[in-house]
Amino acid sequence: MHRTNFWDHLILLFGVFxxxxxxxxxxxxxxxxxxxVHMKGLxxxxxxxxxxxxxxxxxxxxxxxxxxxxxxxxxxxxxxxIGFAVGKIVLSMMAAYGxxxxxxxxxxxxxxxxxxxxxLPLEVRILPSYDVMTKLGLVNTYTGLIVPLLASATGTFFFxxxxxSVPDELLEAARIDGAGPFKFFIDILVPLSKTMMxxxxxxxxxxxxxxxxxxxxxxxxxxxxxxxxxxKQILLVWVGSQIPEYNQAFALAxxxxxxxxxxxxIFQSWFIKGLTESDK
Amino acid sequence: xxxxxxxSPLLPYLFVLPQMAIIxxxxxxxxxxxxxxxxxxxxxxxxxxxxxxxxxYVDALTSSYYLRVAQFTVIFTVLVxxxxxxxxxxxxxxxxxxxxxxxxxxxxxxxxxxxxxPVAGLIGMMFFDQHIGPFVKMAAWFGWDMKVGINYFDTAFxxxxxxxxxxxxYNFIFFLSGLQSxxxxxxxxxxxDNRSRLGRFWTVTLPLLAxxxxxxxxxxxxxxxxxxxxxxxxxxxxxxANNPITLVYKVYMDGFxxxxxxxxxxxxxILMLIVLVLTFFQFRFIERRVHYN
Numbered sequence: 001m002h003r004t005n006f007w008d009h010l011i012l013l014f015g016v017f018x019x020x021x022x023x024x025x026x027x028x029x030x031x032x033x034x035x036x037v038h039m040k041g042l043x044x045x046x047x048x049x050x051x052x053x054x055x056x057x058x059x060x061x062x063x064x065x066x067x068x069x070x071x072x073x074x075x076x077x078x079x080x081x082i083g084f085a086v087g088k089i090v091l092s093m094m095a096a097y098g099x100x101x102x103x104x105x106x107x108x109x110x111x112x113x114x115x116x117x118x119x120l121p122l123e124v125r126i127l128p129s130y131d132v133m134t135k136l137g138l139v140n141t142y143t144g145l146i147v148p149l150l151a152s153a154t155g156t157f158f159f160x161x162x163x164x165s166v167p168d169e170l171l172e173a174a175r176i177d178g179a180g181p182f183k184f185f186i187d188i189l190v191p192l193s194k195t196m197m198x199x200x201x202x203x204x205x206x207x208x209x210x211x212x213x214x215x216x217x218x219x220x221x222x223x224x225x226x227x228x229x230x231x232k233q234i235l236l237v238w239v240g241s242q243i244p245e246y247n248q249a250f251a252l253a254x255x256x257x258x259x260x261x262x263x264x265x266i267f268q269s270w271f272i273k274g275l276t277e278s279d280k
Numbered sequence: 281x282x283x284x285x286x287x288s289p290l291l292p293y294l295f296v297l298p299q300m301a302i303i304x305x306x307x308x309x310x311x312x313x314x315x316x317x318x319x320x321x322x323x324x325x326x327x328x329x330x331x332x333x334x335x336x337y338v339d340a341l342t343s344s345y346y347l348r349v350a351q352f353t354v355i356f357t358v359l360v361x362x363x364x365x366x367x368x369x370x371x372x373x374x375x376x377x378x379x380x381x382x383x384x385x386x387x388x389x390x391x392x393x394x395x396x397x398p399v400a401g402l403i404g405m406m407f408f409d410q411h412i413g414p415f416v417k418m419a420a421w422f423g424w425d426m427k428v429g430i431n432y433f434d435t436a437f438x439x440x441x442x443x444x445x446x447x448x449x450y451n452f453i454f455f456l457s458g459l460q461s462x463x464x465x466x467x468x469x470x471x472x473d474n475r476s477r478l479g480r481f482w483t484v485t486l487p488l489l490a491x492x493x494x495x496x497x498x499x500x501x502x503x504x505x506x507x508x509x510x511x512x513x514x515x516x517x518x519x520x521a522n523n524p525i526t527l528v529y530k531v532y533m534d535g536f537x538x539x540x541x542x543x544x545x546x547x548x549x550i551l552m553l554i555v556l557v558l559t560f561f562q563f564r565f566i567e568r569r570v571h572y573n
Contacts, residue, residue, distance in 0.1 A: 008374045008378050012371065012374050012375060012378060015371040015389060016385060016389060018445070019391070019448065020391060022445070023392070023395075023403070025407075029406075041412040041413075041414065041417075042406065042407070042413075042414060090298075091299045092299065094296070094299065095295060095296050095298070095299035095300075098291070098294070098295030099292075099296065101285055101286055102285055102286050102287075102292035103287060103292075104289075104292040110296050113303065116307075117303055118559070119556055119559050120556075121502070123528050123531075123551075124314070124506075124528070124551045124555065125310045125311050125548060126532065126535070127531075127541065127544055127548070128309075128313035129306065131313060132305070132309050132310050136305075147302060147306065150306075151305075152307070153299075153303070156299060181288060181291055206393075210395075210396035210399075211396075212396060212398045212509065212510040213510070213532070217536070228396040228398055231396075231398045231399055231401075231402050231514060232398065232517070235402060235405065235514060235517065249402065249406075253402050253403060256399045257394065257395045257399050261391050263394065264390060264393055264394040265387055265391055268386070268390060272457065
C-alpha cells in the first residue's frame, strides 16, 4: 500500500542514533582509562581497560564508608527487582482472585480501597512513609525496601481484568469435577495466567530495579545500596577526586542499565503486551 | 462481576487480606499522616507539634520561591510532555510506515525505556559536562557558553533534554501499538480518498490516535511531575539554590534537608490534589473509551 520512503528510514535512523547513541558512548567510554577520558573526552571506540575497569568497580570497596562493592550493589538490585516483581504478582493475583471469584459484602469497599492507591504516587507521601518505616523499625532492611513499594494496585487491576475475561464455563466445569477454590486457583487459573504473569514480571522487575527515591530514603547503610541508588554517590565521589574516574562512573551506569535493558529487549513482545494492556 | 462464583464466608477475605494489609500500612497510614501533619507546625525533632490550621498552605502558596518552583514545574512539564509526545509520534508513524527493518528499529528505539531516570541523568551529566561533554563543545560553536549546574537556563535545558530522551520510548510503544491497531480497510479507504501522506495523517490517522494521545498526555504529565525526580536529583546534586527544581523535589528538600515537616506535608497535599485532578480526567476518559468499545 505504501512506498517505503528514503526519508522514513533517515528519520528512524536518526531517532535510533539519538536514543541508542548515548548508551553506546557510555559503554565505550567505560572501557578507557580515566586519564584518557579526562584528556580526550567521551569515547566511541573500544579501549583496553574493559576488564580492569569492570573488575575494579565490581570488587573494590568504594563509597563513603568503603563498605560496598559493585557486586554487592548488583545483588541488592536483583533482590529488589525480583522481590518486588514476585511480591507484586503473588499479592495482586490473590487479591484479584478474591475480588472476582467470590461474592462478599465488602468486595466493593475493597475494590475502592485498592483503587485509590492508583491515585497517589509514592513521591507525594514520601516523608510520612519514611516516618512509618522508622516506627516499624524497617529502615535499612530488605523488607522495608520492597514491601512499601507493593502498596499500589496496578497489578491487581491487571489480573482482575484478565480473570474477568476467563470464561465462566471453566469454573462451572471445575466445580462439577469437584474442584474447590484453592484447587481451581492453583491448577487452572495460575497456568492460564502464565503469559500475563511473565509480562507483569518483566514490567515490575524493571520498575523495581529502577527505583531511586524510595531506596535513597530507606537505606543509608551502604551495604543496602542498589546500583541505581548508588548513582548519586558515584557522582559525588567522582566530582570530588583529582582526576575524575569517568570510566568507573560509566561502568557502574552500564551495570545499572544492563539487566533491565536486556530484559526489555529480549522479551519485548511480552513487555509491550503487559504495558499496553495494563494501562489501557 | 462473574455470573458463577464461589460461596465462602471467609475465603475472599483470606485472598484479599495480604494486599489490604500492605495498602493500609504503607499507603493509607502515611497518606493520612501527610494530610494531618500539613495542619501542624512540628519542631524538627518531633517533640512537639502545634495546630496551625491552613498556615502551612498559605506559607507555601505565598512564598515567592514556591511560586518560582511552581512556574518552572509548569514550563518543564509542558516542554517535556510536548517534545516527548511529538518525537514519540514521529518515530512511531515512521516505524509504522516502514516495513523492512521495522523490528530492529522497534527494538533499538524502546531500549532506552528500561533505563532508570537517575542513570539517564548521569549519562546526561557526562554529555553536558564542562570538561568532557560533547554538547558543551557543540554549544560553543554557536557561541553558547553552556554551564550546566551553574547557569539556571542551561541546567533547565539539560534536564528537559534528558527527561525527553528518557520518555520517548514509552510514547513510541503506545503510539506504535495504536497505529498498528488501525484496520487495514480504514487505511486503504483513506489512501483512496487522500493521496497526500501528510494529509492522511492529519485527517485520518491523528483523529484515530486521539484516545491514545490523550491517555499519553496524562501519563506524560505525571511522568514530568514525579518520575523525573531522579534526573533532577542527579543533575542538581543537592545544590538546589540556584538551580531549577520541580515541586516534588522541593517537597523532598524541605522535608528531608530542611526538616520543615508541616510545610513539606502541605506541599505534598497540594501535589496530591494536582494528581487527583489529572487522574480524574484520565478515568473519565477511560470510562468513555470503554463505552465506545
